Amino acid sequence: xxxxxxxxxxxxxxxxxxxxxxxxxxxxxxxxxxxxxxxxxxxxxxxxxxxxxxxxxxxxxxxxxxxxxxxxxxxxxxxxxxxxxxxxxxxxxxxxxxxxxxxxxxxxxxxxxxx
Amino acid sequence: xxxxxxxxxxxxxxxxxxxxxxxxxxxxxxxxxxxxxxxxxxxxxxxxxxxxxxxxxxxxxxxxxxxxxxxxxxxxxxxxxxxxxxxxxxxxxxxxxxxxxxxxxxxxxxxxxx
Numbered sequence: 001x002x003x004x005x006x007x008x009x010x011x012x013x014x015x016x017x018x019x020x021x022x023x024x025x026x027x028x029x030x031x032x033x034x035x036x037x038x039x040x041x042x043x044x045x046x047x048x049x050x051x052x053x054x055x056x057x058x059x060x061x062x063x064x065x066x067x068x069x070x071x072x073x074x075x076x077x078x079x080x081x082x083x084x085x086x087x088x089x090x091x092x093x094x095x096x097x098x099x100x101x102x103x104x105x106x107x108x109x110x111x112x113x114x115x
Numbered sequence: 116x117x118x119x120x121x122x123x124x125x126x127x128x129x130x131x132x133x134x135x136x137x138x139x140x141x142x143x144x145x146x147x148x149x150x151x152x153x154x155x156x157x158x159x160x161x162x163x164x165x166x167x168x169x170x171x172x173x174x175x176x177x178x179x180x181x182x183x184x185x186x187x188x189x190x191x192x193x194x195x196x197x198x199x200x201x202x203x204x205x206x207x208x209x210x211x212x213x214x215x216x217x218x219x220x221x222x223x224x225x226x227x228x229x
């Protein structure tokens with residue numbers, strides 16, 4: 001069975017600090033996809049990134065970076081120099097390669113950036 | 116941006132009344148999904164569609180039905196609304212056949228059943 005665990009329920013940091021959101025997954029598939037989504041206080045769900053299981057290169061997009069490590073089944077998300085606008089709930093998610101495979105979402109991590 | 120709209124955005128209804136939520140996409144993405152989001156439960160899949168007139172159940176399908184008569188529209192119906200169906204409902208789409216495994220979400224519909 002597939003599973004996504006976001007052990008950090010809630011995190012608070014002061015603005016400009018770096019923060020890492022942890023995501024650990026379980027799957028028996030050899031090919032799979034990992035995702036991060038952001039849900040700001042306004043409520044919409046925003047897709048941030050998809051990572052394929054066969055590509056372990058880390059990804060950087062501005063202040064956001066993602067560290068994918070198959071050896072530890074982790075796909076962690078780091079925000080550098082956090083800003084108040086980063087305050088949101090962040091969801092990590094996993095799906096298999098088959099078209100009918102569902103996306104399995106973690107419970108989310110609520111991130112508070114304090115001014 | 117996958118161009119998904121949902122209507123209505125907010126609705127208050129009484130227990131026992133039927134309710135239909137609409138999801139519309141501007142792409143030709145094959146897959147569409149309905150989720151509900153509740154505190155403590157995260158996102159839970161209600162139903163999904165893998166093509167016109169092709170639908171299947173998710174993990175919390177009891178009390179809900181769906182229809183997809185056109186690629187762009189996916190309707191969610193609560194036949195007889197109950198207070199336990201008070202929630203925020205999200206529609207999403209994806210197109211894994213084209214390599215688009217990620218799902219894009221609509222803005223959500225906040226439904227209150229009194």
